[in-house]
Amino acid sequence: AQKVTQAQTEISVVEKEDVTLDCVYETRDTTYYLFWYKQPPSGELVFLIRRNSFDEQNEISGRYSWNFQKSTSSFNFTITASQVVDSAVYFCALSGSFSGSARQLTFGSGTQLTVLP
């Protein structure tokens, strides 16, 4: 069975602070993908990043960066110099390679990030 844990339910920071959202996953698949999605107050899920299990290189996109560590089964997400518009619920998700698990995403429970002006 697959599982994604986002231990931080809510985080509040002041604008321009850096913030890291934690994600820990469990899977027996050797090949899998990890994702981060953003859900702003409007409710629509926005795809942020996909990372496959063979690629442990960290990735940076503007103010966003992701740290994938297979050894600790973690895929953490850092926002640098946070802005009020970053306020949203962020979901980490996992999909696997076995039949039945390859297709759907298993989501964490989400982290509500509030960036205060």
Added chain:
Amino acid sequence: GAGVSQSPSNKVTEKGKDVELRCDPISGHTALYWYRQRLGQGLEFLIYFQGNSAPDKSGLPSDRFSAERTGESVSTLTIQRTQQEDSAVYLCASSLTGNLAGGSSYEQYFGPGTRLTVT
């Protein structure tokens, strides 16, 4: 281009009534997914369609839930004899392929959801 669309955006129904939710995937996307999101929680997988293959219904919570998709087009999710615990946002997503080997085409793009309230 147009994203995933869902209708209605909001639905209020009485307990025991049937409801039908609609999803229009991105044109050309062969894979379509339904998820449920209860208030303050993450998304739960319900059902997956890939082209003309038999759907993966492993996430449907009960036999009151069913879904159909014709070819690679519109899908409808039907909930019969609704219960109050069915109240949630129902999200639809589509991707170019549901095959993990599809690489970057595997990303799922979500619609805005249908908020279902059962009174």
